[in-house]
Amino acid sequence: xxxxxxxxxxLRALGANKGxxxxxxxxxxxxxxxxxxxxxxxxxxxxxxxxxxEGMGSNLLFVVPADISAxxxxxxxxxxGAGKSFTLDDADLLERxxxxxxxxxxxxxxxxxxxxxxxxxxAMIAAANxxxxxxxxxxxxxxxxxxxxxxxxxxxxxVLGATPAEELFPGQNPVxxxxxINGERFEVIGQYAKQGGTLSGDQDxxxxxxxxxxxxxxxxxxxxxxxxxAEDPGRIELVKHKIRQALRPSFGDDITVFTQEQTLGILSxxxxxxxxxxxxxxxxxxxxxGIGIMNIxxxxxxxxxxxxxxxxxxxxxxxxxxxxxxxxxxxLSVVGGAIGILIGWAGALALxxxxxTEITWWxxxxxxxxxxxxxxxxxxxxxxxxxxxDPIVALRYE
Amino acid sequence: MPSxxxxxxxxxxxxxxxxxxxxxxxxxxxxxRPVIEARGVSKTYHLDEIEVHALRGxxxxxxxxxxxxxxxxxxSGKSTLMHIIGLLDRPSTGIVAVEGExxxxxxPNELAAVRNKRIGFVFQAFNLLARTTAQANVELPLIYAxxxxxxxxxRAQEALARVGLxxxxxHMPNQLSGGQQQRVAxxxxxxxxxxxxxxxxxxxxxxxxxxxEVMAILQGLNEQGITVVLVTHDTSIAQHAQRVIEIRDGGVxxxxxxxxxxxxxxxLAEYLHEHAGDNAGDHAGDYTDDHMxxxx
Numbered sequence: 001x002x003x004x005x006x007x008x009x010x011l012r013a014l015g016a017n018k019g020x021x022x023x024x025x026x027x028x029x030x031x032x033x034x035x036x037x038x039x040x041x042x043x044x045x046x047x048x049x050x051x052x053x054e055g056m057g058s059n060l061l062f063v064v065p066a067d068i069s070a071x072x073x074x075x076x077x078x079x080x081g082a083g084k085s086f087t088l089d090d091a092d093l094l095e096r097x098x099x100x101x102x103x104x105x106x107x108x109x110x111x112x113x114x115x116x117x118x119x120x121x122x123a124m125i126a127a128a129n130x131x132x133x134x135x136x137x138x139x140x141x142x143x144x145x146x147x148x149x150x151x152x153x154x155x156x157x158x159v160l161g162a163t164p165a166e167e168l169f170p171g172q173n174p175v176x177x178x179x180x181i182n183g184e185r186f187e188v189i190g191q192y193a194k195q196g197g198t199l200s201g202d203q204d205x206x207x208x209x210x211x212x213x214x215x216x217x218x219x220x221x222x223x224x225x226x227x228x229x230a231e232d233p234g235r236i237e238l239v240k241h242k243i244r245q246a247l248r249p250s251f252g253d254d255i256t257v258f259t260q261e262q263t264l265g266i267l268s269x270x271x272x273x274x275x276x277x278x279x280x281x282x283x284x285x286x287x288x289x290g291i292g293i294m295n296i297x298x299x300x301x302x303x304x305x306x307x308x309x310x311x312x313x314x315x316x317x318x319x320x321x322x323x324x325x326x327x328x329x330x331x332l333s334v335v336g337g338a339i340g341i342l343i344g345w346a347g348a349l350a351l352x353x354x355x356x357t358e359i360t361w362w363x364x365x366x367x368x369x370x371x372x373x374x375x376x377x378x379x380x381x382x383x384x385x386x387x388x389x390d391p392i393v394a395l396r397y398e
Numbered sequence: 399m400p401s402x403x404x405x406x407x408x409x410x411x412x413x414x415x416x417x418x419x420x421x422x423x424x425x426x427x428x429x430x431r432p433v434i435e436a437r438g439v440s441k442t443y444h445l446d447e448i449e450v451h452a453l454r455g456x457x458x459x460x461x462x463x464x465x466x467x468x469x470x471x472x473x474s475g476k477s478t479l480m481h482i483i484g485l486l487d488r489p490s491t492g493i494v495a496v497e498g499e500x501x502x503x504x505x506p507n508e509l510a511a512v513r514n515k516r517i518g519f520v521f522q523a524f525n526l527l528a529r530t531t532a533q534a535n536v537e538l539p540l541i542y543a544x545x546x547x548x549x550x551x552x553r554a555q556e557a558l559a560r561v562g563l564x565x566x567x568x569h570m571p572n573q574l575s576g577g578q579q580q581r582v583a584x585x586x587x588x589x590x591x592x593x594x595x596x597x598x599x600x601x602x603x604x605x606x607x608x609x610x611e612v613m614a615i616l617q618g619l620n621e622q623g624i625t626v627v628l629v630t631h632d633t634s635i636a637q638h639a640q641r642v643i644e645i646r647d648g649g650v651x652x653x654x655x656x657x658x659x660x661x662x663x664x665x666l667a668e669y670l671h672e673h674a675g676d677n678a679g680d681h682a683g684d685y686t687d688d689h690m691x692x693x694x
Contacts, residue, residue, distance in 0.1 A: 005541050016529050310525045313486060314586065315514020315542040317507040391486050395525060 003323070010327040013300070024296040025336035027289025028374065032340025032367040033347060034282035039363035040348035042275030044356035049271065050264055059233040060135070061102070062258040063094075063226040063243055065251060084251060085222035088211070091129075094226060097246040102228040102239050105131045108211050110218045115180040116168040123164050125181075126206045127214030128227075135227050136192075136208060141165075143175035143190030146210050154212035158186040161206035162194035181207065182217055279363065283370065290333070290374030297329050297382035308386050309394025322387040329379020330372060337371030430462030432495075433516075433593040433625055434483050439492035440648075441478050452478040454648040455492070460594055460627055465620040467628040467636035467656075470645035477598075479645060480629045484517055484596045485509045497593060514542050518587025522599035524579040526571040526586075532558060533567040536586045543590060557585035561615055577608025584615060594625040601635055610669055613638050614662035638662055 014021045065086050091106035098104060108127040114120060126136060130148040138161075146157050158179060165174050174188040186209070195203040215221060230239045240257045247255050301308070308321055341364055348357040441453040452475045460466055460483065470476040481487035482494060485501060488509075494502045496516050501509065518539075519525075526535045536554035545553070558564055561581040571579050580600060587595045597616060601609035617638060620626045628639055636642050637660040644652035 002544070009541075012530075306525070307527055310527060311538065311542070312510060313484075313513065313519050313525075314539040315510050315590075317510045317542070319507070320542060392481055395486075395521065 003327075006320070006323040006327050007331075009324050010331055013304075013324075013328055014331060017300075020296060021332060024292055024332050025339065027292035028286065028333050028336030028371050029289075029340040029343060031282065031286030031289040032337045032371050033344035034285050035279055035367040035370070036341060036344025036359065036363050037347045037351070037357075038278040038282045039275055040344070040357040040359050041351070041355055042271070042278045043358040043360050043363075044348075044352075046268065046271035046275060047358050048356040050268060053260065053264055053267065059230040059236060060260045061228040061230065061236065061240060061243065062263070063228065063247070064256050064258075065090075065254060067254045067256060084254065086224075086226055087221055088215075088223060090247065090250070091223065091226050094228065094243060094246055098228065098239060098242055100231065101235065101242065102230045103131050103134060105129060105135050105227045105229065106211055106223040107132075107135065107225050107227055108214050108218070108220070108223045110214065110220075112181050112207055112217075113183075114164050114168060114207060116177065119168045121164060121167045123161070124206045125209065125214050125218070127209050127211040129211055131229075132208065132211075134229055136206075138192040138195055138203070141191045141193050142173050143188070145190060145208075151210040151212055154210060154216055156184060156186045156213055156217075157189045157209065159190040159192060159208040160188055161192050161208070162204040164205065164207055165191045179207075181209075184217055279366070286367070286370055286374060289336070289371075290378045293329050293332050293375060294378035294382060296332075297325060297379055298385070300328070301325065301382045301386040304386075305389060305394045305397040308389050309391050309397065312389070312391035313395060318387040321389075322383045325383030325386050326376065326379045329383070330375040333371045333375025333379075334368075337368045340371065341368060430464065430625075432459040433462050433497060434460040435493075435495045436479070436483055436489070437493045437495075439479070439482055439489040439494065441475075441482065441487070442490045451648050453482070453489070456645070456648070456650055458483065458643060458650065460625060462593075462625055463620075463623055464641060465617070465626045465628070465639045467630060467639035467642045468645060469630055469633065469636045469642055471631055474645045475648040476629055476631075476645045478648075480596065480598055480627075483627070484519065485513045510542075514539055515590060516593040518584075518590065518592040518595040520580065520583050520587050520595060520597035520600045522602035524571070524576070524583045524603070526579055526582055528571060531568050531570060532563060532574065532582045532585075535571070535582055536589050538586060539590045553589055554585070557589040558582070560588060560619075561585045575608065576604050577611050580604060580608070580612050581615060584612070584619075588619065588624070594627055595619065596627045596629070598629045599631070599635075600628065601632075602630075607666075607669055607673075609635075610662050610666045613660075614666055617662050634660070 063086075065084050086106065088106060091104055095104040105128050108125070110125045110127075112123050112125045114123050126132075128135060130146065130151045133145045140159075141162075143159070145159055146155070149155075150157055158181060160168070160174055160179070164179075168174070168179060169177060169188075174191055177188045179186050179188055192204075192208070209217075211223065215223075228239060228243060230236045236259055240259065243257055244255060308316075311321060344367070345359055345364075348359050351357050436456060436458045439453055439456045439458075440451070443450040443452060456475075456479060458468075458479065468476050468479060478487070482489050485494070485496070486509075488494075488504075489502060492502065493500055496512055501512055504512065513519075526532075527538065533551065533554045536557050537550040540550040540553060555564065555567060558567060561584050563578060563581055563585065566574065566578065569578075571582070574582065580603075584595070584597075584600075587597075595616070600612055600616065604612060613635065616626050616628070626639075628635060630636055637656060637658075639656055640659065641655055642652070643650055644654075
């Protein structure tokens with residue numbers, strides 16, 4: 001008997017039990033749809049976040065005064081606290097050494113309590129030199145950023161992020177108003193547009209000011225991190241090398257220079273793992289669907305014991321019976337898989353309004369391949385049982 | 399093999415029973431070469447600790463063109479013998495040969511191929527596939543023989559015409575009477591041109607009239623040269639055969655030529671005459687009617 005006949009027999013058997021076939025398929029449909037949908041969400045979020053980081057510019061270098069490569073014992077926080085910190089002198093040194101190759105932006109971050117009139121709130125200080133806007137990319141809604149002279153003279157001026165602006169001056173233009181930061185009086189000179197939450201935290205709940213002002217306000221002489229923005233993205237490795245050389249006399253090897261690419265790589269790996277994890281969870285439902293197929297196939301085999309006996313009596317070989325039942329299971333899983341792909345796909349498109357989704361071919365292929373494999377795997381055992389039935393016993397079966 | 403549907407018509411079956419004149423005590427004469435032969439066949443089942451000897455050294459030969467009945471009460475071993483000569487089972491010891499070829503050592507799949515080619519089964523319970531048309535049921539053995547779809551349809555239609563069901567190709571088993579279902583089963587047994595049609599209590603689930611009709615068909619087919627083996631506990635059914643082998647306690651106790659053989663065609667005419675008042679006209683001389691006799 002050829003495969004075409006096996007298919008015909010299997011389809012006829014499924015057609016005779018349409019309701020049951022549909023319910024059995026439902027397990028696979030849900031599993032495949034879940035895999036595609038969850039992977040689509042995972043990859044969509046991954047794309048969005050990496051897109052955001054790439055939007056900051058691929059020519060950024062982050063310099064931290066600690067060796068946070070693999071062998072440093074992993075005590076990142078300890079290394080940061082116990083080791084040396086950067087000061088503005090280090091930033092100046094870098095600026096001189098790099099010259100026209102890169103802009104050097106020292107950054108200091110800290111906590112702040114903001115107060116204006118009767119409103120008060122907590123926010124993060126993000127302080128830099130006059131090139132700060134090159135790193136903290138955001139559009140101004142009102143006013144301006146701080147100037148070089150304000151940086152040099154440590155003037156108490158502040159640019160508000162979207163959240164403090166809304167909390168302290170709801171529905172108003174805050175430019176020219178007064179805000180108290182950690183008890184000191186600041187003049188608001190601008191307001192940034194809303195950026196939305198990203199992986200690096202709430203970008204909006206920030207107050208921006210000159211670094212020198214922030215050092216006085218927080219009574220520190222350190223800076224958190226130095227960011228270098230290479231003029232030519234193609235020379236980023238050269239800039240990285242120069243930074244290491246410039247800082248070696250005072251810091252030795254306790255320097256880590258992240259490029260945007262590295263950050264992206266780490267993030268992508270992390271998000272990729274997350275996506276695979278989501279796929280794995282959805283895969284479990286696919287497995288459950290497969291067990292459903294096996295269950296129904298076992299029921300089907302025992303229901304059709306007599307039919308198997310008849311077929312064997314008139315000359316069906318073990319292979320014929322086996323292929324008939326395996327094909328039934330495969331048809332269930334493959335048709336279920338195809339419907340699941342359609343539903344998952346449609347769901348991912350529908351969700352796009354709220355969540356970034358990205359339909360990936362590997363997820364579709366994997367889900368479909370897995371559902372077919374599930375059909376074969378869970379169909380083989382019932383089919384094997386069917387094919388091993390003794391025709392005499394099967395014919396007597398009531 | 400002739401496949402003229404006219405042979406299945408009642409008129410063509412009337413006036414046979416030519417073999418009834420041989421003396422009862424004469425040793426059975428082979429009327430053709432053996433198509434299936436069992437030599438010294440024993441079958442022992444092991445139920446827990448107990449050994450059950452279903453067959454003890456049985457010799458049986460089925461000759462080409464004959465109509466043989468294997469008779470015996472339940473528990474006599476006749477079912478086991480039927481399974482063995484039907485190649486559904488293998489003997490514990492002894493040899494089974496089909497057309498001279500020893501099949502006792504064959505594997506299940508090889509036996510399936512031989513069954514497919516050489517043996518047509520007719521069962522007491524019809525054993526048709528439900529929700530499957532008469533034609534598709536008859537085509538079933540041909541599917542496993544690897545015959546093309548067009549050829550299958552042609553041969554199945556011919557076989558159904560031979561049993562008088564040429565007009566009911568598309569009927570499902572549940573739309574057919576018991577007698578008609580058994581005729582579909584006979585067509586299925588015939589369709590591969592087997593060496594032997596093996597009928598196990600073929601009238602057991604039928605009312606008397608359908609039973610007579612089925613026996614008439616089997617006798618008619620035998621007249622056309624087809625080897626028929628009946629397995630039954632019923633001596634009146636065995637009386638339709640030319641030769642009877644009687645099994646008791648796992649052994650052959652008698653092997654005799656049938657004297658005063660029953661002619662099913664004549665009995666059918668008698669039956670119709672007796673019941674002429676019941677529903678005459680509908681059935682007279684026609685067994686392709688729709689009466690729903692027999693057990694479903």
